[in-house]
Amino acid sequence: MTARRAAWLVLLAALAGTPRPSAAGTEEFSTFDVESQEEDDESLIDHLLTRPPRAWRDEWERSPQALRSSQGCLTSGQWFIDTQLKLRAPLGDRARFGFELIQDESDRESFLYTDFTFRFPTAWGTPGAMFRPLFDKSRQDFGVFWEAGDDTADAHLLAMFVFEDTFNNLWAFRQTRVGEASEPYERHPYEPSLSFRVRRPDWRIEALGRWLTPSRKRLADPDRTSTLWGALGTGAFEATALGLGWELRGGTKQAASTEQPVDLSTGDSRDMRRQWWVETVLRRRMNARVEAEARWLYQGRTQSIAAPEGPRGLNAIDRVIQAEATIDIARGWAARVGGLYDRIGVDQSGVVPAFSYGSRTESRAYVGLSARFGRVSVHGVEGMELDPEPYEVWLIHDKAFLHLQTTF
Numbered sequence: 001m002t003a004r005r006a007a008w009l010v011l012l013a014a015l016a017g018t019p020r021p022s023a024a025g026t027e028e029f030s031t032f033d034v035e036s037q038e039e040d041d042e043s044l045i046d047h048l049l050t051r052p053p054r055a056w057r058d059e060w061e062r063s064p065q066a067l068r069s070s071q072g073c074l075t076s077g078q079w080f081i082d083t084q085l086k087l088r089a090p091l092g093d094r095a096r097f098g099f100e101l102i103q104d105e106s107d108r109e110s111f112l113y114t115d116f117t118f119r120f121p122t123a124w125g126t127p128g129a130m131f132r133p134l135f136d137k138s139r140q141d142f143g144v145f146w147e148a149g150d151d152t153a154d155a156h157l158l159a160m161f162v163f164e165d166t167f168n169n170l171w172a173f174r175q176t177r178v179g180e181a182s183e184p185y186e187r188h189p190y191e192p193s194l195s196f197r198v199r200r201p202d203w204r205i206e207a208l209g210r211w212l213t214p215s216r217k218r219l220a221d222p223d224r225t226s227t228l229w230g231a232l233g234t235g236a237f238e239a240t241a242l243g244l245g246w247e248l249r250g251g252t253k254q255a256a257s258t259e260q261p262v263d264l265s266t267g268d269s270r271d272m273r274r275q276w277w278v279e280t281v282l283r284r285r286m287n288a289r290v291e292a293e294a295r296w297l298y299q300g301r302t303q304s305i306a307a308p309e310g311p312r313g314l315n316a317i318d319r320v321i322q323a324e325a326t327i328d329i330a331r332g333w334a335a336r337v338g339g340l341y342d343r344i345g346v347d348q349s350g351v352v353p354a355f356s357y358g359s360r361t362e363s364r365a366y367v368g369l370s371a372r373f374g375r376v377s378v379h380g381v382e383g384m385e386l387d388p389e390p391y392e393v394w395l396i397h398d399k400a401f402l403h404l405q406t407t408f
Contacts, residue, residue, distance in 0.1 A: 312350025
């Protein structure tokens with residue numbers, strides 16, 4: 001295989017969502033779940049409406065200090081939260097200190113990271129280090145990285161290697177406890193990752209890859225072992241041609257875990273879950289005040305659990321069509337109107353299948369309003385369900401979502 005062909009294969013494999021180049025952790029994969037998304041019969045639609053407005057992206061990426069948060073209703077008892085905060089400060093003449101907060105809580109995964117970073121620019125790029133404190137000392141992470149280009153620039157490359165759960169019997173004379181229990185690693189996890197982004201006036205490309213190496217942990221009371229492994233790949237390509245805006249994006253995320261008594265008296269409850277998606281977008285400026293957009297998204301979700309928790313399996317496919325228009329009302333104000341249709345196919349196996357609403361169609365109309373007050377941008381969306389629900393609702397079933405972004 002020629003080097004050029006290999007490069008194209010890597011590029012096509014990477015064209016798979018919007019990367020988040022920050023360091024990940026075991027929590028991102030251990031909490032990742034597919035079955036739980038069936039508790040919200042409109043889960044994918046909800047996740048689409050909790051994406052930050054695209055018009056805010058450039059300000060976020062080019063600002064070294066900014067905050068953004070997207071929140072909304074998933075179910076009557078679940079609230080979606082996706083909050084990111086990034087801050088920078090000088091650390092001497094050239095070195096820089098950074099702080100980044102990432103809060104991601106939804107029916108897909110749940111974790112909260114507060115990362116401290118230290119960057120030391122040189123003529124050959126910027127080496128640095130990251131430290132992530134957590135209440136359980138054994139779960140704290142330490143990472144080293146090298147980057148080319150500033151993360152607010154048009155071109156940026158970041159290579160990182162994270163020592164997961166650093167103080168859990170790694171470089172320690174005794175194993176650090178997890179809560180009140182002892183959970184030493186027999187095989188320690190690490191997480192290498194690579195991300196890049198290139199922005200040009202008429203095109204843009206970005207990709208991210210992460211790999212959580214297989215780990216094995218000894219759990220006490222009762223005596224058992226657990227394992228965890230995970231992988232993530234995302235990317236996107238955008239271009240402007242023929243008077244249209246074109247986008248291709250997608251991704252894949254998977255994780256596998258087991259838990260089994262040391263004496264092998266039962267099965268290992270192997271839990272394998274995977275979610276992948278491909279998305280295309282077509283965008284056109286109709287006139288000076290109106291922009292129209294059409295989206296098609298195909299998503300696959302699988303999860304299988306072995307005995308004794310299983311055996312059971314879930315396979316689901318989402319096929320989403322979305323159309324919307326954004327209308328500039330006045331300076332700093334814009335309205336949004338659109339509709340979503342999701343055809344969901346669900347197939348389950350096992351004696352006691354996971355909860356699911358089964359194969360179904362979900363459709364929704366929505367309206368939104370954006371406003372800017374000084375440096376603060378706010379966007380609200382109100383969605384109205386257009387199909388009968390399998391549960392009791394009062395009058396019209398609506399769901400609201402709120403986005404906020406500011407720079408400092």
